[in-house]
Amino acid sequence: MDLATTCTTCPYCGVGCGVVATVKDERLIAVAGDPSHPANQGRLCVKGSTLVETQGHESRMLVPSVDGVDVDWSTATREVADRFMKIIDQHGPDSVAFYLSGQLLTEDYYVANKLMKGFVGSGNVDTNSRLCMASAVAAHKRAFGEDIVACDYEDLDTADLIVLVGSNAAWTHPVAYQRIVNAVKNRGTEVVVIDPRSTSSCDIATLHLALKPGSDVALFNGLLTYLNQNDLCDHDFIEMATDNVENCFQAAQLSIIEVSAATHLPIDLVTRFYECFGGTRKTVTIFSQGVNQSVAGTDKCNAIINCHLATGRIGIKGAGPFSITGQPNAMGGREVGGMANQLAAHMDFTTQHIAAVQEFWGARNIATAPGAKAVDLFDKMALGEIKAVWIMATNPAVSLPDTAQVKKALTRCELVVVSDTVQRNDTLEFADIMLPARGWGEKDGTVTNSERCISRQRQVLPAPVSARADWQIITDVAHAMGFQKAFAFESAYEIFKEHAALSGHKNSGKRLFDISSLADISKTEYDELQPFTWPIKKKPFEDNRFSTASGRAFFVAVTPGVAAQATNAEYPLVLNTGRLRDQWHTMTRTGTSSKLFAHQSQPLIEVSLSDAEQYGVNADDLIQLSSRQGSLVSRVKVTETLQPGQLFMPIHWNEQFASTGSVGQLFSRAVDPISGQPELKHAAVKFEPVKTTCWARVFSQETLPRSSLMNFQYWVRKPVADGGWEFECAIEESDETNQGGVAESSVNSGIVNKNSVFKSIASLQAQLKKLFPGCHIQNYRDSVSQVHRCMGFHAGKLIYSLVSGPSLSELTSLSLPYQLIPEQSQWRGLTNLAGNRAAASPLVCTCFEVTKAEIESALEMGSETLSELGKALKCGTNCGSCVPEINQLIRQHTKTAEQNRYQEVAR
Numbered sequence: 078m079d080l081a082t083t084c085t086t087c088p089y090c091g092v093g094c095g096v097v098a099t100v101k102d103e104r105l106i107a108v109a110g111d112p113s114h115p116a117n118q119g120r121l122c123v124k125g126s127t128l129v130e131t132q133g134h135e136s137r138m139l140v141p142s143v144d145g146v147d148v149d150w151s152t153a154t155r156e157v158a159d160r161f162m163k164i165i166d167q168h169g170p171d172s173v174a175f176y177l178s179g180q181l182l183t184e185d186y187y188v189a190n191k192l193m194k195g196f197v198g199s200g201n202v203d204t205n206s207r208l209c210m211a212s213a214v215a216a217h218k219r220a221f222g223e224d225i226v227a228c229d230y231e232d233l234d235t236a237d238l239i240v241l242v243g244s245n246a247a248w249t250h251p252v253a254y255q256r257i258v259n260a261v262k263n264r265g266t267e268v269v270v271i272d273p274r275s276t277s278s279c280d281i282a283t284l285h286l287a288l289k290p291g292s293d294v295a296l297f298n299g300l301l302t303y304l305n306q307n308d309l310c311d312h313d314f315i316e317m318a319t320d321n322v323e324n325c326f327q328a329a330q331l332s333i334i335e336v337s338a339a340t341h342l343p344i345d346l347v348t349r350f351y352e353c354f355g356g357t358r359k360t361v362t363i364f365s366q367g368v369n370q371s372v373a374g375t376d377k378c379n380a381i382i383n384c385h386l387a388t389g390r391i392g393i394k395g396a397g398p399f400s401i402t403g404q405p406n407a408m409g410g411r412e413v414g415g416m417a418n419q420l421a422a423h424m425d426f427t428t429q430h431i432a433a434v435q436e437f438w439g440a441r442n443i444a445t446a447p448g449a450k451a452v453d454l455f456d457k458m459a460l461g462e463i464k465a466v467w468i469m470a471t472n473p474a475v476s477l478p479d480t481a482q483v484k485k486a487l488t489r490c491e492l493v494v495v496s497d498t499v500q501r502n503d504t505l506e507f508a509d510i511m512l513p514a515r516g517w518g519e520k521d522g523t524v525t526n527s528e529r530c531i532s533r534q535r536q537v538l539p540a541p542v543s544a545r546a547d548w549q550i551i552t553d554v555a556h557a558m559g560f561q562k563a564f565a566f567e568s569a570y571e572i573f574k575e576h577a578a579l580s581g582h583k584n585s586g587k588r589l590f591d592i593s594s595l596a597d598i599s600k601t602e603y604d605e606l607q608p609f610t611w612p613i614k615k616k617p618f619e620d621n622r623f624s625t626a627s628g629r630a631f632f633v634a635v636t637p638g639v640a641a642q643a644t645n646a647e648y649p650l651v652l653n654t655g656r657l658r659d660q661w662h663t664m665t666r667t668g669t670s671s672k673l674f675a676h677q678s679q680p681l682i683e684v685s686l687s688d689a690e691q692y693g694v695n696a697d698d699l700i701q702l703s704s705r706q707g708s709l710v711s712r713v714k715v716t717e718t719l720q721p722g723q724l725f726m727p728i729h730w731n732e733q734f735a736s737t738g739s740v741g742q743l744f745s746r747a748v749d750p751i752s753g754q755p756e757l758k759h760a761a762v763k764f765e766p767v768k769t770t771c772w773a774r775v776f777s778q779e780t781l782p783r784s785s786l787m788n789f790q791y792w793v794r795k796p797v798a799d800g801g802w803e804f805e806c807a808i809e810e811s812d813e814t815n816q817g818g819v820a821e822s823s824v825n826s827g828i829v830n831k832n833s834v835f836k837s838i839a840s841l842q843a844q845l846k847k848l849f850p851g852c853h854i855q856n857y858r859d860s861v862s863q864v865h866r867c868m869g870f871h872a873g874k875l876i877y878s879l880v881s882g883p884s885l886s887e888l889t890s891l892s893l894p895y896q897l898i899p900e901q902s903q904w905r906g907l908t909n910l911a912g913n914r915a916a917a918s919p920l921v922c923t924c925f926e927v928t929k930a931e932i933e934s935a936l937e938m939g940s941e942t943l944s945e946l947g948k949a950l951k952c953g954t955n956c957g958s959c960v961p962e963i964n965q966l967i968r969q970h971t972k973t974a975e976q977n978r979y980q981e982v983a984r
C-alpha cells in the first residue's frame with residue numbers, strides 16, 4: 078500500500094487555493110485545503126472538496142485519432158504538423174490559428190504562444206480569456222500602462238468597505254468570499270453589492286444596488302462627479318501620480334438625479350452608496366463578469382478605476398480596484414501574452430518589443446501584428462479565411478456567443494484539431510484530429526491566481542497511458558514542423574525557466590511583470606517552489622509609479638453606452654447569464670458527480686414573480702425562450718431575485734447534457750470595441766409557454782446517445798449516485814394538434830398525436846433494448862393515469878427503467894416503483910432515489926448533503942439560528958458556500974412565522 082500526500086493547486090477558479098492531495102494505490106483518495114497556501118490558508122469550497130469524485134477515466138479521451146480513426150502519437154503529431162504546414166504554405170501564416178484557455182498551465186500556454194507568434198508567424202492566438210478577462214486587461218493597460226491587478230487577498234482582510242460589482246463571489250470565488258465574511262465579522266467591514274440580480278453575495282451586504290443591466294458606467298461616473306463636487310478627491314495623489322483628470326471629470330459629469338434615471342436606482346440608494354464610498358478610504362472594489370462581459374466592458378472597468386485614482390486608493394493596504402480572475406490560470410495566460418493583441422511577457426506588438434522577443438526566441442518568422450480576437454477569429458473561419466484551428470482546453474461550441482455561427486465556422490474550417498481530456502463535448506463533434514491531454518493531477522507546471530500568486534501544480538496521479546501533457550503535445554508538433562532547436566524542452570521546468578528569463582529580457586524595471594530572478598532555479602527548486610506573488614516583494618503601485626511612459630496613471634474619460642442587444646416590442650426582456658454554485662463551465666468536470674447536481678439539476682430559466690404572473694407561467698413549466706439569434710426550450714424557475722423584465726439562465730448546460738444545448742446560442746456576436754469581449758450578460762429575448770403531451774423519465778446504467786432522444790423536444794440528464802444516469806424528457810404538443818395540418822379535425826389530430834407519442838416512447842424502448850441486449854423486460858400499464866412503466870432486468874438486476882405518462886407530476890411520484898422491484902434486483906442508485914426524499918428537495922449544503930426540506934423541518938422543530946442549524950444538521954459548518962442560502966431560509970421562516978402570528982392576532 079502506497080500512501081502519498083502532495084501539495085498542489087485546485088484546478089477550478091481563480092482564487093487558486095492550495096490543496097493537499099492524498100493518493101493511495103495510484104488513486105486520489107482525499108483532498109484537503111493546504112493550510113500553508115496564502116490564497117486559502119486551509120479552506121476549500123465544495124468544488125475543490127469534491128475533486129476526488131470528479132477524477133476517474135470513464136469519460137476520458139484515451140487515444141489520439143485522425144479523421145475518426147485511432148492512431149498512435151507519432152502519426153497524430155505528424156498529421157497535425159503536415160496539415161498545418163500545408164495550409165500555411167498555400168495560404169500564409171494568417172490562415173491558421175490557435176484557440177487556447179485559461180485552464181492550461183503557464184508552461185503549456187508559453188509554448189503554444191511561442192510556436193504561433195514566433196515560428197508560424199501569425200498573431201492568431203486567442204483564448205477563452207477573451208470571453209472572461211479581456212475588458213479588465215484592456216482597462217488596466219489604458220490606466221496603468223500594463224495589465225496589473227492592483228490588489229491582493231490581504232486587502233480583503235484589511236478593507237473597511239468592499240464593493241462587489243458584477244460579481245457573485247459567494248458562488249464563484251467562495252474562498253475569497255469567506256475572507257470577506259470574516260472581515261465583516263471581525264472588523265465590521267461594510268459590503269455593497271452592485272448587480273441587477275439579488276444573489277447569494279447579498280447575504281452580507283449592507284447595500285444592494287439592483288441597477289439596470291449595463292448601466293455601471295453611469296453609476297461610477299456619477300460617483301466620480303460626487304467625489305469631485307464634495308471635495309473627497311486626493312488632490313496630492315492626482316497631482317503627483319496621474320494624468321488627464323480634468324478631461325475625465327468633464328466627461329463623467331452626471332448629477333445624482335441623472336444617475337438615478339440612467340440606472341433605475343432610487344436617489345437615496347445612490348446617495349447612500351456615494352456617501353459610503355466617499356467616506357471610506359480603505360475601499361476595495363471587486364469586479365468581474367457583470368462588468369467585463371459587456372459592449373461597454375472596458376469603459377466600465379475604467380469608470381471604476383477612475384474613482385480609485387481620484388481618491389488615491391490604490392497601491393495602499395486595504396484599497397484598490399480588484400479585477401478578480403475566473404479561471405485557475407487566466408492570469409498565467411496574460412503573463413505569457415497568450416492573447417491575440419499581446420506578444421509575450423507583457424510586451425506588445427511595438428517595434429521595440431517585437432525586436433526584443435524575436436532576439437530572445439531566435440524567431441525566424443515573428444508575427445508583427447495582432448491576430449484575430451476570439452469572436453472575429455471564428456468569423457474568419459466561417460468566411461473561409463482561417464482554414465486550420467487548434468483548440469486546447471476550451472469548449473467554444475458552448476461558451477462563445479452565437480453558437481450556431483461557431484458551429485458553422487467549425488464545419489467550414491478545413492482542419493480542426495482539438496486537445497481535450499474528455500472523449501465527448503460539443504466542440505469535439507467537429508474535430509478532425511483529437512488529441513488526449515493529461516488533466517489535473519496528471520501534469521506538472523505553474524498557475525497564477527487572481528492576486529498574481531504563482532503556485533506549482535504537481536502531478537499526483539498516473540495519467541492514462543496515452544494521454545500527454547499539453548506542452549509536450551505542442552512541443553512534439555513544433556519538432557515535426559522543423560523547429561527542434563527553439564523547442565528543445567524536455568520538461569515543464571525548462572519551459573518555466575525560459576518564460577521567467579523572457580520576463581526580464583530588455584525590461585530594466587519598465588514592466589512590473591518580471592520574474593527573471595527565477596530564471597536560474599534548479600529542478601529541485603522548481604519542484605519545491607512555494608507560492609509567491611509578483612511583483613516580487615512589492616505591492617503594485619506602492620511607490621505611486623505606473624508602467625506608462627510617463628510613469629503616471631491615466632484617467633480614461635468614459636461615457637455611458639447602450640447595450641448592443643437592445644430590447645424592443647418583439648424581444649422585450651433582458652436575458653442575463655452566469656454561474657451556479659456547484660457547476661463548472663461546460664460540465665466536462667462537474668458533470669460526472671451526482672452530488673454537484675443536487676443543488677440544481679436542470680438548466681432552469683429564472684423568471685421574476687411579476688413576469689411569471691404577466692405571462693401566465695408557473696414553476697417547472699416548459700417555455701420556449703427566443704432571441705434574434707436562436708431559441709431553446711427549458712423549464713421555469715420563478716424567483717424573487719430578479720427585477721421585472723429580466724431573466725437569468727445558467728451557462729453550464731450544453732448538447733451533452735440537455736436538448737436545450739447552450740444558452741450561448743441566444744447571444745449575438747456583439748463585442749466591446751476595445752477589448753473584443755462579447756456581451757454575454759445582455760440578450761434581448763421573449764418567451765412563450767410550451768404545451769406537452771407526454772413526459773418520460775429514464776434511469777439507465779449507461780448514458781443514452783443523443784440520437785435516441787431526437788423525438789423529444791425537451792430532455793435533460795444527470796448522473797445518479799452509485800452509477801447510472803437519469804433522463805427527463807418531454808414531447809411537445811405537435812403542430813398537427815394546434816394548427817390542423819395533417820389532421821382535419823381535433824378528434825383526428827388527437828389520434829395523430831397519440832400515435833406520435835406512442836412512436837417516440839416505443840423508439841426509446843427500442844434504443845434501451847439495443848443498448849442493453851438480453852434484458853428480461855417487464856411492462857406495467859395503468860389505464861386510469863395512462864402511466865406506463867417498462868423495466869429491463871439482467872441476471873436478476875434492474876438495468877433500466879422507463880416511465881412515461883401525460884403529466885410530469887404523476888411521474889415524479891410514480892417513476893420509481895420501489896415496491897415492484899424484487900428484493901434481489903435492487904440497484905442501489907435507483908433505490909436510493911426511490912427511498913430517499915433527498916432526491917425531491919434540492920441540496921443546500923453539499924458538504925454534508927443537507928437538503929432544503931431538512932433545514933425547513935429543523936426550523937419548524939425550533940432551530941432558530943445558523944449555529945443552531947449547524948449543531949442539528951452540520952449544514953454550513955464546512956466550506957460555508959451554502960451559508961447565504963441557509964440565512965435566506967431562516968429569514969423566510971421568520972417572515973412566515975410572523976405572518977402566521979399576525980393572522981392569528983387578526984382573527
Ligand SMILES: Nc1nc2c(c(=O)[nH]1)N[C@H]1C(S)=C(S)[C@@H](COP(=O)(O)OP(=O)(O)OC[C@H]3O[C@@H](n4cnc5c(=O)[nH]c(N)nc54)[C@H](O)[C@@H]3O)O[C@H]1N2
Pocket residue numbers: 090091209242243244245246248249250271272273274276289290291292293365366367368402403404653654655656657658659660661662758
Ligand atoms: N461555481 C463556479 N464558480 C466559478 C466558475 C464556474 O463555472 N462555476 N467559473 C469561473 C470563471 S471562469 C469566472 S470568469 C468567474 C465569474 O465570476 P462572476 O463574475 O462572479 O460570475 P457570473 O455569475 O458570471 O456573473 C456575476 C454577476 O454579474 C451580474 N451582472 C449581469 N449584468 C450585469 C451588469 O450589467 N452590471 C453588473 N454590475 N452586474 C451584472 C450577474 O447578475 C451575476 O450575478 O467565476 C469563476 N468561478
Ligand SMILES: Nc1nc2c(c(=O)[nH]1)N[C@H]1C(S)=C(S)[C@@H](COP(=O)(O)OP(=O)(O)OC[C@H]3O[C@@H](n4cnc5c(=O)[nH]c(N)nc54)[C@H](O)[C@@H]3O)O[C@H]1N2
Pocket residue numbers: 178180181205206208209210366370403404469470471472473475476477496497498499502514515516517547654655656661662663664665666728740741744757758
Ligand atoms: N453566456 C455566457 N457565456 C459564457 C460566459 C458567461 O458568463 N455567459 N462566461 C465565459 C467565461 S468567463 C469563460 S471562462 C468561458 C468558459 O468556457 P470554456 O472554456 O469553453 O469551458 P470549459 O468547460 O471550462 O472548457 C474547458 C475544456 O477543456 C478541457 N480540459 C480540462 N483540462 C484540460 C487540460 O489540462 N488540457 C486540455 N487540453 N483540456 C482540458 C475540458 O474537458 C473542457 O472541454 O465561458 C464563457 N462563456
Ligand code: SF4
Pocket residue numbers: 087088089090091092093094117120121122123124125126250251252253
Ligand atoms: S475557491 Fe476556487 S480554487 Fe478554491 S477550492 Fe473553490 S474552486 Fe477551488
Ligand SMILES: [Mo]
Pocket residue numbers: 208209210403404
Ligand atoms: Mo471566465
